[in-house]
Amino acid sequence: MRTAHSALSVFDGTALRAGHVLLIEDGRVAAVLPEEELPSGVTVIDHAAGVLMPGFVDLQVNGGGGVMLNDDPSVATMARIAEAHAGLGTTSLLPTLITDTEDVTAAAIEAAAVAVSVGVPGVAGLHLEGPHLSAARKGAHDPALIRPMTARDLDRICEAAAILPVLMVTVAPESVTPEQIAAMAAAGAVVSLGHSNTDYQTAMEAAEAGARCVTHLFNAMSPLTSRAPGLVGAALAHGELAAGLIADGVHVHPVTLSAALRGKRGPAGIFLVTDAMATAGSGIEGFMLNGRQVRRGAGRLTLEDGTLAGADLEMAGAMRLIWQLDFGMETALAMATSVPAGVIGQAGRLGCLAPGTAADFVVLGPDFAVVSVWRGGERLGD
Numbered sequence: 495m496r497t498a499h500s501a502l503s504v505f506d507g508t509a510l511r512a513g514h515v516l517l518i519e520d521g522r523v524a525a526v527l528p529e530e531e532l533p534s535g536v537t538v539i540d541h542a543a544g545v546l547m548p549g550f551v552d553l554q555v556n557g558g559g560g561v562m563l564n565d566d567p568s569v570a571t572m573a574r575i576a577e578a579h580a581g582l583g584t585t586s587l588l589p590t591l592i593t594d595t596e597d598v599t600a601a602a603i604e605a606a607a608v609a610v611s612v613g614v615p616g617v618a619g620l621h622l623e624g625p626h627l628s629a630a631r632k633g634a635h636d637p638a639l640i641r642p643m644t645a646r647d648l649d650r651i652c653e654a655a656a657i658l659p660v661l662m663v664t665v666a667p668e669s670v671t672p673e674q675i676a677a678m679a680a681a682g683a684v685v686s687l688g689h690s691n692t693d694y695q696t697a698m699e700a701a702e703a704g705a706r707c708v709t710h711l712f713n714a715m716s717p718l719t720s721r722a723p724g725l726v727g728a729a730l731a732h733g734e735l736a737a738g739l740i741a742d743g744v745h746v747h748p749v750t751l752s753a754a755l756r757g758k759r760g761p762a763g764i765f766l767v768t769d770a771m772a773t774a775g776s777g778i779e780g781f782m783l784n785g786r787q788v789r790r791g792a793g794r795l796t797l798e799d800g801t802l803a804g805a806d807l808e809m810a811g812a813m814r815l816i817w818q819l820d821f822g823m824e825t826a827l828a829m830a831t832s833v834p835a836g837v838i839g840q841a842g843r844l845g846c847l848a849p850g851t852a853a854d855f856v857v858l859g860p861d862f863a864v865v866s867v868w869r870g871g872e873r874l875g876d
Contacts, residue, residue, distance in 0.1 A: 495519070496518065496533075496537075497517075497536065497871065498515045498516065498536045498539070499515060499516040499518070499538075499539050499855075499868075500515045500529065500539070500540050500541065501540075501541040501544040501545055502542070502543045503546070504516055504526050504545075505545060505548070505827045505847075506548075506846060506847045506848070507828065507831055507835075507845055507846030508832065508846070510823060510827075513528055513529055514526050514528055515532055515538070516546050516847060517532065518871045521853055521870035521872070522852060522853055522870075523847050523851050523852075525849055526847055541857045543859070543860070544857045544858055544859050545827075545857070546847075546856075546858075547831065547855060547856050548832070548844075548847050548855055548856070549580075549583060549584065549585025549831075549845075549855055549856055549869070550584040550586075550810075550830045550831060551584070551585075551587070551830065551834040551845045552584045552588070552768055552770070553587070553588045553621060553767055554590050554709070554710070554767035554768065554769050554770075555575060555579060555587045555588060555589055555621075555768065555769075555774075556591075556623075556769065556771050557771045557772035557773075558574070558575040558576075558579050558774035559574045559575055559577065559578030559772075560578075560773075560781075561574055561772055563575065563602060564594050564784070565782075567591060567598055567602035568605050569608050569612070569614060572617050573615075575587075575589055576615060576616030577615070577616070578774055578776065579616065579775060580616055580867060580874055581875075582774065582775055582808050582809065582864060582867075583808075583809055583856040583867055584616070585615075585855075585867070586618045586835075586844045586845070586854070587617070588618055588619050588660060588662055589621070590621040590622075591620070591622050592634075592635060592783070593627060593635040593636060593639045594624070594639060596647075599625070600650065602620060603658075606620035610659060615869060618844065619662070619838070620658055620661055621661075621663075622662070622663045623635075623688070623709065624639070624640065624689065625641055626640075626641065626642060626643040626647065626665045626666065626669040626670050627666045627688070627690065628640070628666040628668045628669065628690045630691040631666070631691050631714045631715055631716070632689060633714040633801065634783060634788075634802065634803035635689060639784070640669070643674050648674050648678070651663055651678055651681070651683055655682040659840075660839070661684065662686055663678060663684070664686045664687070664688045664689065665685065665686070665687065665688075665705075666688065666691075667687065667696045667697060667699075668691065668692060672700065672703035675705055679705070679706070685700075685704055685706060686705065686706070686708060686709045687700055687701075687705050687709065687735075688710060688715060689709070690714075690715050690716065691715070692715075694722065694724055694728050697716075697724070697725045697729075697732075698731075698732060701734060706734060706736060706837070707736045707738065707837055708728075708735055708737040708738070709738055710739065710740050710745065710767065711726065711737040711746070711754060711764065712726055712745070712746045713745050713802070729758075730754060730758050730759060731759055732759065732762075733760055733761055733762060736763060736764070736833075736837045737754075737762075737763075737765070738764075738765055738834075739764050739765065739766060739767065739829075740766075740767060740768070740807065741811075741813075741816060742793065742805050742806070742812065744793060744805070745769075745802060748815065751819065752819045752821075763829075763833050764833075765833040765834040766809060766812045767834075768807045768808065768812065769807070770804065770807065771795055771803065771806075773795065774806075774808070783797075783803055786798070788803045788804070790806055794806055810864050812830065813826040813830050813862055814826075814861065817862070831844075831845035852870055853868065853869075854869050854870065855867075
């Protein structure tokens with residue numbers, strides 16, 4: 495069965511195309527083509543002044559739908575988180591495990607492998623954010639669980655990278671060696687640097703060893719100063735380091751965010767993450783994180799001492815902020831779709847509307863409001 499979706503414009507992951515339609519056949523993208531080239535007899539669904547774009551790709555999702563992955567690292571939890579975020583426009587994500595015990599980490603890896611194998615919608619792999627971080631830049635992570643990487647830890651990560659389509663691992667250079675970074679990268683893991691007080695030179699050496707990303711740029715890391723560029727400086731200066739960014743106006747000041755986008759050396763770019771917690775897609779006002787209360791209020795999530803604990807952010811809001819900073823619609827949309835897909839080696843499969851890909855897309859209305867979400871060519875909620 496073939497259907498076509500028309501709107502003010504279609505963003506295919508690279509460019510906004512006015513006067514084009516999205517042609518879908520049997521749940522997959524058949525083409526993005528000019529309206530005048532649409533075959534006759536195809537049913538057209540008109541989204542009027544909306545913008546059609548690929549479903550969002552979020553590489554850092556700790557929770558959603560009222561649950562956290564750490565509390566129950568199971569297939570059911572991953573499915574619930576993915577479904578909550580699908581309603582917000584994210585059709586591909588990495589469930590993210592915050593620093594925890596060896597047993598919880600092993601359970602999360604096993605659950606992700608099963609979730610991917612049985613085709614849980616939206617689960618693209620796994621992100622292990624810790625425990626091999628720096629206590630000096632712990633953020634909301636439990637310092638009692640932070641520790642250096644052992645040979646056993648390395649073996650577990652390399653084995654997981656072999657069975658998962660995507661495994662992202664956030665580590666601090668203080669807790670891993672360049673040889674361990676190289677081994678993880680060689681096994682297929684996307685090694686990201688974060689929660690680190692490392693100096694610039696050490697961060698650059700970690701990148702040369704195989705690290706390819708930086709986790710939530712500016713947050714929980716050594717800053718860029720006049721004589722010490724830190725991890726922030728390395729992220730901006732190294733052309734092969736991509737960087738996730740929490741664009742909620744709380745974690746990073748808009749002026750700082752703008753400067754980073756203008757100063758980032760390529761070809762690797764900056765992409766958007768939500769760093770979402772249990773509150774995403776739910777009405778709850780708080781939850782527990784490693785035995786500590788996290789409160790929701792004023793657009794932020796905090797521990798009792800005021801430490802930020804993840805973000806109360808939807809991807810559409812992050813894109814809106816990028817656009818408001820005058821970086822253009824295409825840049826804003828790409829930062830939530832094709833750029834993160836490329837970081838995890840899924841360019842051409844996720845974050846784009848290319849022939850043969852799953853027809854997972856979002857209809858955006860005025861001011862970046864999510865009007866509807868479609869998965870496999872079917873509208874969610876119908």
